[in-house]
Amino acid sequence: MKALCWNGINDLKVERVPDPYILNEGDAVVRLTMSSVCGSDLHLLDGYVPTMKAGDIIGHEFMGEVIEVGPGVKKLKRGDRVVVGSVLGCGSCEFCQSDQWSLCDNSNPNPEILEKAYGYAGAGIFGYSHAFGGYAGSHAEYIRVPYADHGAFKVPEGVKDEAAVFTSDAFPTGYMAADMCGIERGDTVVVWGAGGVGQMAMQSAYLLGAERVIAIDRYGDRLAKAKQYAKAEVLNYEEVDILEALKEMTGGRGPDRCIDAVGMEAHTTGMEQYYDKAKQTLRLQTDRPAVLRQAIMACRKGGTVSIVGVYGGLLDKFPMGAAMNKALTLRMGQMFAQKYIPKLLERVAAGEVDPSYMLTHKWTLDQGPEGYRMFKEKTDNCMRVVFTPSQ
Amino acid sequence: MDTYNSKMSDVLGTNNISPPSTGSSHINVGDTERIVSLVGGALLAYYGLSKPNAGGIAMAAVGGALLFRGATGYCPMNEALGRDSSSGRDITIEITRSLTINKPRSEVFQFWRQLENLPKFMEHLQDVRQLGPKRSHWVARIPKGVGTVEWNADIVQEEPGSLIAWRSMPGSDIDNAGEVRFTDAPADRGTVVQASISYRAPVGAVGGNIAKLLNPTFRQMVENDLRRFKQLLETGEVVTTEGQPAGKR
Numbered sequence: 001m002k003a004l005c006w007n008g009i010n011d012l013k014v015e016r017v018p019d020p021y022i023l024n025e026g027d028a029v030v031r032l033t034m035s036s037v038c039g040s041d042l043h044l045l046d047g048y049v050p051t052m053k054a055g056d057i058i059g060h061e062f063m064g065e066v067i068e069v070g071p072g073v074k075k076l077k078r079g080d081r082v083v084v085g086s087v088l089g090c091g092s093c094e095f096c097q098s099d100q101w102s103l104c105d106n107s108n109p110n111p112e113i114l115e116k117a118y119g120y121a122g123a124g125i126f127g128y129s130h131a132f133g134g135y136a137g138s139h140a141e142y143i144r145v146p147y148a149d150h151g152a153f154k155v156p157e158g159v160k161d162e163a164a165v166f167t168s169d170a171f172p173t174g175y176m177a178a179d180m181c182g183i184e185r186g187d188t189v190v191v192w193g194a195g196g197v198g199q200m201a202m203q204s205a206y207l208l209g210a211e212r213v214i215a216i217d218r219y220g221d222r223l224a225k226a227k228q229y230a231k232a233e234v235l236n237y238e239e240v241d242i243l244e245a246l247k248e249m250t251g252g253r254g255p256d257r258c259i260d261a262v263g264m265e266a267h268t269t270g271m272e273q274y275y276d277k278a279k280q281t282l283r284l285q286t287d288r289p290a291v292l293r294q295a296i297m298a299c300r301k302g303g304t305v306s307i308v309g310v311y312g313g314l315l316d317k318f319p320m321g322a323a324m325n326k327a328l329t330l331r332m333g334q335m336f337a338q339k340y341i342p343k344l345l346e347r348v349a350a351g352e353v354d355p356s357y358m359l360t361h362k363w364t365l366d367q368g369p370e371g372y373r374m375f376k377e378k379t380d381n382c383m384r385v386v387f388t389p390s391q
Numbered sequence: 392m393d394t395y396n397s398k399m400s401d402v403l404g405t406n407n408i409s410p411p412s413t414g415s416s417h418i419n420v421g422d423t424e425r426i427v428s429l430v431g432g433a434l435l436a437y438y439g440l441s442k443p444n445a446g447g448i449a450m451a452a453v454g455g456a457l458l459f460r461g462a463t464g465y466c467p468m469n470e471a472l473g474r475d476s477s478s479g480r481d482i483t484i485e486i487t488r489s490l491t492i493n494k495p496r497s498e499v500f501q502f503w504r505q506l507e508n509l510p511k512f513m514e515h516l517q518d519v520r521q522l523g524p525k526r527s528h529w530v531a532r533i534p535k536g537v538g539t540v541e542w543n544a545d546i547v548q549e550e551p552g553s554l555i556a557w558r559s560m561p562g563s564d565i566d567n568a569g570e571v572r573f574t575d576a577p578a579d580r581g582t583v584v585q586a587s588i589s590y591r592a593p594v595g596a597v598g599g600n601i602a603k604l605l606n607p608t609f610r611q612m613v614e615n616d617l618r619r620f621k622q623l624l625e626t627g628e629v630v631t632t633e634g635q636p637a638g639k640r
Contacts, residue, residue, distance in 0.1 A: 005638030015638035023635065024628040055638035072627065092625040094493045094580060105493075106622045109630045112611065124630075136635045144635055147626070 002389070003057045003140035004368035009047040012369040017057065020136060020144035025072030028148035030082065032389045034165040035138040036061040036359075037375045038086075039195050040263070040310045044129065045372060048264060048286065049312060051113055051130040059139030060086035060126040061169035063161060064390075066152070067142070075149045082152040083345070084145055085337025086169040088124040088135065091150035102334035107147065108133040117313070122334060139368055141389045153341050156349040162356035163348050165386060166196065171348075171355055172340035174200025174261070177308040178208050179340075180331035181257035188212040188250050190298065191232070192291045193261035194222035196358050196384050197308060201259050202230035203353050210257075214249065216242060218267070221381040229357050238269060246298045254300030263309025266291040279316055286313030296323050307332035361385040395485040395589075408589050409483040410558050410568035432457025485589040486610050490617045493581040494624050500552045500573045502624060503584075512619035512629070515612065527557075531565075540564035566591035584620070588613050 003017045020029055038061050043049050063083040066076050076082065088108075089101035096104050104123035108114065111121035113131040124146075127137015136143065145152055155164045174197045181189060189205040191198045194217035202213045215226035215234045223234040235245050246255055264287035267273060276288040295305050296319050305328055323330065347353050360383045363371050371385035395407050432454045439451030492499050502508055506527050510516040517539060518530040525546045530539050542563030548556040548570075556570040572585045590609065619629050 001636070003636065003638060007638070013638070017636040017638050020636050021634070023631055023633070026626070026628055053637075053640060055640040057637060090622075090626045090630075092493065093621075094491070097493065106626055106630055109632050111618070112614070133630075134632050136632070136637065140636070146630070 001141035002365055003136075004059065004365060004387075005054075006044060006052055006056045006058050007054045010045050012045070012058075012372055014366055014368055015055075017055075017140070020140075020142050022068060022070045023144065024146060025070045026147050026149060027070040028066050028073055028076055028145045028152060029068040030062075030064040030084065030143050030145050030152070031067050032062055032064040032138055032141060032143060033081075034063050034161050034386050034388060035059045035140075035365075036165055036168070036170075036196075036384050036386045037372060038169055039193075039197065040128070041372070042376055043264060043310060043312070045376065046265065048280075049129045049131070053130060053134075056127070056129070056134070057136040057138075057140050058127040059137035059387075060128055061165065062086075062126075062138035062143065063155065063165045063168060064143070066148075069148065073148050076152060076154075080152075081155045083155055083164050083168050083341065084126075084138075084143075084152045085172065085341055086126055086128075087334055087337045088126070088133065088146055089150055089338050090147050091338075096150070096338070099336055099339040100333075101336045101338045110134055125334070139365060139387055139389070141365070150338055153345060156345055159345065159349050160356065162359050162362075162386075163354055164345070166200070166355035166358060166384075167341055167344045167348060169335070169337070170196035170358065170384070171200045171204075171344050171353070172337050173197045173308050173335040174202075175204040175207075175340050175344060176333070176335045177201040177259045177261060177306050178204035178210075180306040180308075180333075181205070181208075181259065181304050182329070183208045183210050183257060185209060186211045187256040188214065189257045189259065190214045190216065190246060190255040190295070191226075191259045191261055192216045192266075192295060193309060194219070194226045194232075194234075195261065198222075198259075198261035199226060199230055199358055199383075200353075200355060201261050201308070202226055202232045205257070205259075206231065207347070207352065214246070214255065219378055222383065225357065225383065242294060243298055250300070254303065255298060256300055256303050258295040258299045258303065258305045260291050260295050260305065260307045260309045262291040264288060264311045264313075266309075268294070276316070285316040287311045287315055289315040289318060293317065293319055296328065299326065299328055301326045302328070304329040304331060308335065310334075358384045359386050363387055364391060365389040395483060399487070403487055403489075403585070405487050405585070405587050406570060407485065408556065408558075408568045408570050408587055409485060410566040410589055410591055428457045483589060483591050484606055484609050485587060486606075486613045487585065487587040488610070488613050488617055489583060489585040490621055491576050491581050491583050492621045492624050496573050496575055496582040497552055499582040499584060499624060500555075503571060503573075503620070504549075504551075504555060512623055513616045514619070526560075529559075542567070584617065586613065586617060 001019050005015045066080040069076055087102045089096045089104040090106040093105035102123045108121050108124040114121035124133025124135050126135045178201050187210050189210045191201045194215045205213050213232040215232040217223050218238045226232040227234050266288050268290035279285045280288050365387045374382045375385050435454030436451050439447045439454050506519045509519050515531050517532050520528045528543050530541050543560040544557045546557050553573050558568045559566050568589045570587045574583045576583050622629050
């Protein structure tokens with residue numbers, strides 16, 4: 001089959017690789033109809049996630065048709081149209097059973113790598129480096145889906161592919177960000193990053209009862225979409241002082257809930273950006289935490305900072321004093337796909353949310369390298385490139 | 392030399408289970424003698440084999456015996472004479488690792504007590520056969536596919552549902568012992584399995600540093616084995632990506 005393979009920093013190639021097959025009883029093989037790029041893939045491309053190997057197939061946000069199931073699969077059959085969560089969960093360990101799927105004890109075949117870095121290892125993730133299990137990703141014609149009964153969900157009739165594909169990763173991640181906020185009546189929620197996850201976090205904040213949502217980014221088209229589709233008030237951090245603006249917009253009180261939907265490659269303005277970039281380049285810090293710093297500073301006393309933007313390692317100049325003395329609650333984590341996907345599919349089917357506007361470019365798999373270039377450089381108002389490997 | 396740490400053992404409440412030194416790890420030839428035996432044995436065997444007469448065959452036979460003495464560090468002649476030229480130190484590696492399994496204690500214990508199940512999750516084990524209620528025969532693969540080693544083991548202690556301990560029989564290829572404890576995790580969080588595995592490394596005093604080098608490998612091996620045990624019990628399968636597609640490496 002054809003697959004989009006990582007071969008080094010900013011080096012992607014479409015290659016011929018063997019077809020996947022059933023390796024374990026609980027596996028399914030899915031023929032991919034849609035596979036989306038994700039902002040977290042850019043950390044792989046830029047070389048900030050170690051343990052990538054040349055030839056690794058990337059991609060983790062996807063849907064398709066079941067073409068084969070292992071003898072242990074009970075809920076799925078050939079021909080089912082499914083969306084699959086990007087994070088793998090075995091369904092049986094303590095963490096899966098308590099709906100904390102990305103903390104799965106069993107789904108990462110290489111846990112010793114993350115154990116060295118983090119003390120304990122979390123779940124495997126499709127197409128996201130050998131530290132996260134070394135699973136082949138979804139930018140391919142076919143993909144093997146382990147623990148298929150737990151990770152693959154039938155798409156309700158009437159939900160189109162263009163909307164369903166984002167219930168794989170962007171929507172559940174954004175929803176979990178809002179869920180972790182513990183939103184109360186009257187709350188103002190600020191979302192840093194108006195990409196796919198950010199857009200979904202904004203809409204989810206309203207679903208969970210937010211009074212106001214404010215979006216922060218530097219790209220006009222993304223802010224325009226946040227305004228149009230997610231009903232957010234918008235701030236461009238290259239144009240206004242964010243801390244001052246947020247304080248004034250919230251009656252001098254500060255926003256109640258702050259969501260970081262950016263992560264380790266944050267951009268900011270002025271000296272701080274140069275400082276972080278230099279330290280990251282010299283590997284004196286692995287992550288650039290400008291958004292996180294700002295969210296902690298902006299948040300009202302006793303508020304919540306919810307982090308779904310991906311971090312990998314160590315931060316520098318982390319304003320712990322502000323977090324401690326304002327009694328902030330910090331919540332974070334890779335998303336619990338299997339907990340949220342069924343609910344979100346229902347919401348999409350009911351017409352409460354239609355994520356399909358995020359799909360700005362529908363391309364063939366052959367255009368993979370070009371698609372990532374555009375997504376990275378954010379040209380042509382690109383929000384999400386989705387590949388259609390079966391066409 | 393011993394990797395057993397009594398302080399850690401106090402904290403964890405484990406025993407020093409080091410197996411008796413009887414098999415290949417039993418050494419009674421000193422380092423210098425072993426080197427001399429190796430070199431001398433090789434020379435004798437070489438010259439012996441190149442002479443097609445009775446004297447040559449005798450030379451080769453003596454050379455072979457010396458080679459064995461040098462390589463294993465064990466000399467039957469020394470044994471018979473009650474002579475021991477080794478420094479008397481040998482190496483035990485003992486590793487203790489715990490893990491929590493989200494299954495009832497009786498089920499977890501039963502799966503382990505069925506010793507035939509062990510090769511399903513202990514990667515280096517090829518086969519375990521129950522010979523009697525207490526005795527079993529074990530076959531293990533030597534890493535890198537060099538061959539296999541075999542031994543018989545006896546269950547030396549068993550408390551159904553909570554403890555099982557075994558020791559290899561005297562004269563084993565590798566002297567080894569193991570002890571596994573099963574306890575309830577707090578508040579229905581499953582079963583805590585605490586495994587202590589001990590080997591007497593078949594290298595003698597020559598390999599004091601080798602054993603230190605091997606220790607992390609053994610530790611990782613025990614850890615991986617336990618993880619596979621957990622996966623089998625919790626999910627019915629062992630997680631893998633072996634055989635999945637990739638582009639040009």
